[in-house]
Amino acid sequence: MVTPTTKARPENLEETLTTIGRAVTIAEVAALAGVSVGTASKALNGRGSLRPETRQRVREAADRLGFVANAAARSLHSGRTYTVGMITTDSIGRFSIPLLIGAEDALGAGQVSVFLCDARDDPIREQYYLRTLLSRNVDGIIVTGRRTQARAPIAAGLHVPVVYAFISSADPQDCSVVPDEADGARRAVRHLLSTGRRRIAHVTGPEHHHSATVRAAATEQTLRGEGLDLAVPVLFGEWSEAWGRQAAGLLLAAGADVDAIFCGSDQIARGVAEALREAGRAIPGDVALVGFDNWDVMVDGCRPALTSIDMDLEGIGRSAAELLLAAINGDPVRGKRTRPCRLVPRASTAR
Amino acid sequence: MVTPTTKARPENLEETLTTIGRAVTIAEVAALAGVSVGTASKALNGRGSLRPETRQRVREAADRLGFVANAAARSLHSGRTYTVGMITTDSIGRFSIPLLIGAEDALGAGQVSVFLCDARDDPIREQYYLRTLLSRNVDGIIVTGRRTQARAPIAAGLHVPVVYAFISSADPQDCSVVPDEADGARRAVRHLLSTGRRRIAHVTGPEHHHSATVRAAATEQTLRGEGLDLAVPVLFGEWSEAWGRQAAGLLLAAGADVDAIFCGSDQIARGVAEALREAGRAIPGDVALVGFDNWDVMVDGCRPALTSIDMDLEGIGRSAAELLLAAINGDPVRGKRTRPCRLVPRASTAR
DNA sequence: GAAAACAAGGAAAACGATTGCCTTGAAGTT
DNA sequence: AACTTCAAGGCAATCGTTTTCCTTGTTTTC
Numbered sequence: 153m154v155t156p157t158t159k160a161r162p163e164n165l166e167e168t169l170t171t172i173g174r175a176v177t178i179a180e181v182a183a184l185a186g187v188s189v190g191t192a193s194k195a196l197n198g199r200g201s202l203r204p205e206t207r208q209r210v211r212e213a214a215d216r217l218g219f220v221a222n223a224a225a226r227s228l229h230s231g232r233t234y235t236v237g238m239i240t241t242d243s244i245g246r247f248s249i250p251l252l253i254g255a256e257d258a259l260g261a262g263q264v265s266v267f268l269c270d271a272r273d274d275p276i277r278e279q280y281y282l283r284t285l286l287s288r289n290v291d292g293i294i295v296t297g298r299r300t301q302a303r304a305p306i307a308a309g310l311h312v313p314v315v316y317a318f319i320s321s322a323d324p325q326d327c328s329v330v331p332d333e334a335d336g337a338r339r340a341v342r343h344l345l346s347t348g349r350r351r352i353a354h355v356t357g358p359e360h361h362h363s364a365t366v367r368a369a370a371t372e373q374t375l376r377g378e379g380l381d382l383a384v385p386v387l388f389g390e391w392s393e394a395w396g397r398q399a400a401g402l403l404l405a406a407g408a409d410v411d412a413i414f415c416g417s418d419q420i421a422r423g424v425a426e427a428l429r430e431a432g433r434a435i436p437g438d439v440a441l442v443g444f445d446n447w448d449v450m451v452d453g454c455r456p457a458l459t460s461i462d463m464d465l466e467g468i469g470r471s472a473a474e475l476l477l478a479a480i481n482g483d484p485v486r487g488k489r490t491r492p493c494r495l496v497p498r499a500s501t502a503r
Numbered sequence: 504m505v506t507p508t509t510k511a512r513p514e515n516l517e518e519t520l521t522t523i524g525r526a527v528t529i530a531e532v533a534a535l536a537g538v539s540v541g542t543a544s545k546a547l548n549g550r551g552s553l554r555p556e557t558r559q560r561v562r563e564a565a566d567r568l569g570f571v572a573n574a575a576a577r578s579l580h581s582g583r584t585y586t587v588g589m590i591t592t593d594s595i596g597r598f599s600i601p602l603l604i605g606a607e608d609a610l611g612a613g614q615v616s617v618f619l620c621d622a623r624d625d626p627i628r629e630q631y632y633l634r635t636l637l638s639r640n641v642d643g644i645i646v647t648g649r650r651t652q653a654r655a656p657i658a659a660g661l662h663v664p665v666v667y668a669f670i671s672s673a674d675p676q677d678c679s680v681v682p683d684e685a686d687g688a689r690r691a692v693r694h695l696l697s698t699g700r701r702r703i704a705h706v707t708g709p710e711h712h713h714s715a716t717v718r719a720a721a722t723e724q725t726l727r728g729e730g731l732d733l734a735v736p737v738l739f740g741e742w743s744e745a746w747g748r749q750a751a752g753l754l755l756a757a758g759a760d761v762d763a764i765f766c767g768s769d770q771i772a773r774g775v776a777e778a779l780r781e782a783g784r785a786i787p788g789d790v791a792l793v794g795f796d797n798w799d800v801m802v803d804g805c806r807p808a809l810t811s812i813d814m815d816l817e818g819i820g821r822s823a824a825e826l827l828l829a830a831i832n833g834d835p836v837r838g839k840r841t842r843p844c845r846l847v848p849r850a851s852t853a854r
Numbered sequence: 855g856a857a858a859a860c861a862a863g864g865a866a867a868a869c870g871a872t873t874g875c876c877t878t879g880a881a882g883t884t
Numbered sequence: 885a886a887c888t889t890c891a892a893g894g895c896a897a898t899c900g901t902t903t904t905c906c907t908t909g910t911t912t913t914c
């Protein structure tokens with residue numbers, strides 16, 4: 153003969169104290185406090201007109217039971233989920249993380265959680281995730297990723313606010329937050345000029361990549377603004393160390409008279425640095441070097457430590473999240489916002 | 504005189520076709536198909552007994568309206584949210600990303616979405632996120648991050664399944680999935696031995712770091728199994744290129760007779776490679792080199808390309824997600840699981 | 855030809871929290 | 885004493901979906 157088992161929901165409410173995470177409902181809190189469900193809700197949300205001691209009694213009951221309101225039930229009623237989706241179009245890479253951290257920062261403070269989706273550069277996956285996010289009734293969506301060009305809008309006629317971060321939407325009516333890459337290039341060039349360099353070369357990524365062309369154009373324009381020209385035409389290649397080494401080799405072989413090289417990425421710069429070292433050129437003595445991205449492992453691993461341009465990805469993520477929150481609250485902002493870059497001087501451009 | 508405005512929910516259901524994302528309810532689908540709400544639900548979920556053409560009619564109506572079931576309502580009823588949380592205890596770094604991708608992979612196929620939370624090594628933030636996840640009724644939680652030692656369990660008595668990935672829980676009853684780092688070290692050593700090396704050095708990270716000591720111990724043990732010993736005692740330092748360069752300098756200065764160096768990380772290996780090159784030592788001619796992590800930018804940037812140990816982080820993430828799904832479905836697995844590493848041979852150990 | 859069996863689909867009760875409306879009793883007003 | 889006023893808190897509708905139990909007809913069976 154077994155003793156009769158108790159119900160799943162213990163009569164003795166104290167029992168729930170020992171089980172964290174078991175969904176405690178507001179009905180149990182109300183029962184413990186000796187009030188109705190509605191009253192308990194009002195007490196916990198500071199609404200309605202209740203006696204202070206009643207409010208307090210409910211609060212205590214909630215605390216003792218470890219009550220946390222069921223988000224699904226709440227959102228069913230309010231229509232809001234306090235949830236946003238973040239879709240990275242290309243794989244989650246080095247660029248997405250700071251963006252994510254920045255966004256999480258801005259959203260987390262407002263109690264909004266983030267669904268992360270990695271579309272891996274696959275339009276099918278992207279649409280799949282979009283539907284998933286919509287079915288979860290996210291309050292908003294942040295689209296990010298790296299591309300050679302502005303990307304097509306993720307969908308037309310969405311009734312959920314969307315903000316593009318780092319990458320921009322091809323539709324100028326969409327809200328995008330991107331780094332001002334021309335500004336970054338200008339800062340690099342001005343910095344080199346201010347340290348007395350005049351014969352500057354520019355080694356960068358592929359010509360079909362938007363970032364490469366924008367940075368190159370701004371570089372040339374800034375120099376022309378000072379009555380100067382690039383020491384040699386822009387060297388377009390890839391975003392790799394190998395290309396940096398190769399490009400440096402080309403410059404050396406051509407006997408180019410250069411006292412500074414501005415590179416389109418830290419990886420390229422690091423390749424250039426190695427090749428120059430091995431050719432016996434001193435950095436920054438003979439040639440000053442500036443990179444782009446301010447990627448810690450690259451700028452620190454480089455010898456000497458690499459001066460670089462920081463796009464403040466975290467700031468972009470934060471900014472995008474703030475704009476998204478504004479849109480959710482009925483204050484949509486349209487158009488592309490650019491954010492300035494920052495120069496981080498290190499030994500590679502010391503006087 | 505204005506014409507009377509139509510209601511927000513158009514009488515003419517076709518209108519909704521033009522507005523994606525506006526929450527279409529199953530009631531609207533049912534109305535368009537000319538059935539009751541319950542019937543519509545059964546039709547879409549393949550339950551109940553319905554005439555095939557009715558089922559079809561409902562499906563078409565749902566398609567035309569772009570109906571996607573409200574996840575909150577569904578989860579309210581089922582008690583499941585098809586959602587899991589992923590908490591990275593240290594910042595989202597290089598290690599978390601492949602883990603995340605792997606986990607997302609295993610979960611996404613099962614239609615489960617991931618809430619990503621970055622606790623930034625702050626216990627307060629961690630508990631805050633834990634509460635948030637619980638209030639959202641996640642079906643499970645993956646805890647990840649890098650630490651010098653096994654970490655304390657995130658909470659006791661949780662009724663939500665938890666799986667630790669990459670990092671392990673100090674409680675042996677918890678479910679953890681970690682790389683078999685000793686296996687990785689063994690593979691590295693055996694590979695070096697198989698290419699004829701006998702005088703092997705080991706340069707690695709800080710001695711208080713669990714990974715460093717485990718790898719070092721396995722290295723020595725494997726050598727002893729072959730009747731050999733390390734050419735010089737383990738060199739403990741930091742996980743940086745600078746330390747790699749410094750350690751190589753020490754070895755060279757001491758005139759150590761070494762024909763292979765196994766490094767505790769790719770960054771260390773790269774530093775070692777640079778220092779050896781500059782000292783005129785050929786890789787792999789004079790000294791063979793093996794790294795650890797198989798981090799693309801490091802192994803590719805290194806000259807020559809670096810042989811390395813891959814911990815298969817994506818596989819660990821996938822594995823953790825699968826174990827979590829199993830636990831959610833009532834099949835919990837306890838204890839620590841280790842997963843083998845993989846050697847990726849490249850030029851730095853070519854014969 | 856009447857009863858039973860069955861297929862098809864409708865009605866309504868969940869799920870948990872919020873909120874507008876209503877009831878109750880006590881205090882204040884004339 | 886009878887009325888109004890107000891504080892305090894209960895009741896029930898609501899959100900959108902699923903699911904259980906009914907109610908219909910229709911078909912089979914003896």
